[in-house]
Amino acid sequence: MYWSKIATTEAEFDAIAALNYETFVEEIPQHEPNSARRLIDKFHEENVYLIVYKNTEIVGMVAFRDARPFSLDQKIGDVEKHLDKELCHYLCELRLLAVKKAHRNGRVFTKLATSIYRYSYDKGYSACVISGTVREEKLYTQMGFRQFAPPVGTEEALYLPMVLTREASRGFRERLREQNNIFYPGPVALEKQLEHSTLSHRSEKFQQDLKQMKAQLLNLAQTNVVIPLVGTGTLANDAMLGQLKSEFNEERGLILVNGEFGNRLAKQAKQWGLQIEMMEFGWGQPFELEQIEQKLQLQTYRYMLFVHGETSNSTINPLERLIVLGKRYNIKLCADCISSFGATSFSMANLHYATAVSGKALGTVAGLSFVFCKEAPTNSNAPMYLNLPYYIEKEIPFTLPHNFVMAVNEALNAYPKRFALLQKRIEDVRNSEFASLLVGEAYPMIATIQHLKMAEIIAICGLNGYLLHSASDYLKHRQLAQISTIQPNFEKDFKKISELFHYVKETL
Incomplete structure (x- = not known):
């Protein structure tokens, strides 16, 4: 080579x-x-x-x-x-x-x-x-x-x-x-270009395609209501938090944090004026369920927020065990599932609200985000573009690009087989030349690697056309890089970068 x-x-x-x-x-x-x-x-x-x-x-x-x-x-x-x-x-x-x-x-x-x-x-x-x-x-x-x-x-x-x-x-x-061979956790490289569409979002054909997309999303999420938005996952989280502000206003909530995106969610919640208390567990550290339960016994909280797939350190947080706590203490559980939805099979049936996007594990174009709801929200003081009841009332209150809807429909056709594909890919990473560098648990969307000479490894990979996820400050400061499994040519590209790294290790 x-x-x-x-x-x-x-x-x-x-x-x-x-x-x-x-x-x-x-x-x-x-x-x-x-x-x-x-x-x-x-x-x-x-x-x-x-x-x-x-x-x-x-x-x-x-x-x-x-x-x-x-x-x-x-x-x-x-x-x-x-x-x-x-x-x-x-x-x-x-x-x-x-x-x-x-x-x-x-x-x-x-x-x-x-x-x-x-x-x-x-x-x-x-x-x-x-x-x-x-x-x-x-x-x-x-x-x-x-x-x-x-x-x-x-x-x-x-x-x-x-x-x-x-x-x-x-x-x-x-x-x-x-x-370039990319290993980013989004956006996803598209195998074919999106076709331009001038179809009106008021047309009958659009209504049919949107209905199909919603039905497929709800089938995958195993919940009752989905609201599509044009925008990023951060926008969907803002819409979810705005709804919580309308429902709970000055009532206390709890947010669990063990990574960059948990911290971001907490900052957004504070910007909405939510009365939240943070429980921080350390970077990439598992949630301590006993500590959380002790907290719930001592204080009254109406809702609990967390990031399900914490991309920043490739941690999948324990959804099912948190659901048990939520039921036990009558707390509404809300989750940022932006990097877990489509990566691993789970049910949102017991989540009050959850968020997801099109451009990550689903493997299609970035641009649509989704708020999933156990029950349709009925009242909100949020601005119109983030007002979830307004979306439900008007069905399509704002322009939705038809080609985005069709791209999501096509991507959803890959399920449930895509779950097995992503699981196989993460197992390949665990058994690869990178195995000794892995930190954290990794889940079927992303793995994190660490090395004292990570900056040099990243530079070598980039010089040879292999682009690891590494530019974020939270990775640089910890000498980390990440390998995501969601890109379409992963098998071929990962085989080549593994061969490269086999020789790189001998020269460091």
């Missing part, structure tokens, strides 16, 4: 010096031979080396440097004199592009090129300049470089000053974006 990374270890720097010597002393005579057969670049301390491995052997490299003067400056004068002004905002120089002779094939050069595009774009460089050997002019041109000044060097080692602009690499980057 060919893969790339940024060099970080002494072993990698030694291999770079050896390849540097092999290429720029023995093959292209630019430097004097030495007995160590190592060539350390004069800008070594300022270079960022992008290297290509074949399994665990370094077979290719290129060096990035953005400190001035460039090596090319010393040959042709300031490169800005030869370039358009708009290209000179943030320049870097590529040097020491080298590949072992036995590996000079399309796969290595493609890996080098794609890594150059990804790294230079992510760094925000306006353009990259390079002294390209004339013998590889065709290769550089295919990569998007163009000559911008007369050749330099000697007859034995003649070079072309060349530049790669962000604009020139746009087409390559777009193809790379399409080739």
Whole structure:
């Protein structure tokens, strides 16, 4: 397997010096031979080396440097004199592009090129300049470089000053974006594009399709009422909390928190002016049912809120045991099921309210959210767009995109088989190269991994087109990343990232 990374270890720097010597002393005579057969670049301390491995052997490299003067400056004068002004905002120089002779094939050069595009774009460089050997002019041109000044060097080692602009690499980057293998817990990559629909939400056909969607959702949720909204899960939670405010106003509620989204739900509840008390159990820690029951014995609460699938740490919280407590103490139980609905089979029959979305475990387009109700709410002081009784009264009070409704209908046809598919996928993660990194319990939507060098692992995966869920601050601060199972090409993509990680582990 060919893969790339940024060099970080002494072993990698030694291999770079050896390849540097092999290429720029023995093959292209630019430097004097030495007995160590190592060539350390004069800008070594300022270079960022992008290297290509074949399994665990370094077979290719290129060096990035953005400190001035460039090596090319010393040959042709300031490169800005030869370039358009708009290209000179943030320049870097590529040097020491080298590949072992036995590996000079399309796969290595493609890996080098794609890594150059990804790294230079992510760094925000306006353009990259390079002294390209004339013998590889065709290769550089295919990569998007163009000559911008007369050749330099000697007859034995003649070079072309060349530049790669962000604009020139746009087409390559777009193809790379399409080739990325994503492991995000939403939005979901769509296997086919949504068809545009101008069908009115007042038409009979729309009414039929909406009725079908609601019936399928209720069958999956095993409850009585569902209200679709155009918006995110946060919007659905606000609608649920607004309804609780109307029903319970100044009466006390309890919210259970063991992760980022529990904290977010608590913040939303406070913004609604709900009289809630928080029970915090620590990041990813299980709810202590005995402690909760002691709390319920000491205080009177009318409702209890919690996140069922706490995505931030891949924890599935104990719905059935909380239902038992709710019945025992006559408390209305309300749940954020945004990341659990569609991931694992459960019943909402005993939930007063619950929320879900289209664009996560259901595996379809983001844009619709749902509030499920045990009984239809009848009174609310919430603003009109969040007013659940108004939705029930008017049935379709606001525009619902028909193509969203049809996408959800199609996704729901995959159930109940999709439950088994997602369960199989999470078992594959538990038994994979990542097994030793797993933290928390994981459930059939997402797994969390942790490593002291997680930032480097994430960067390596990204450089090779494998995008872990990792950009959120709550993950960065804890050296965490996540692998979600909900994307359509998971099996193929996970097999490839597992192979990559097998070799990455040996180089960390």
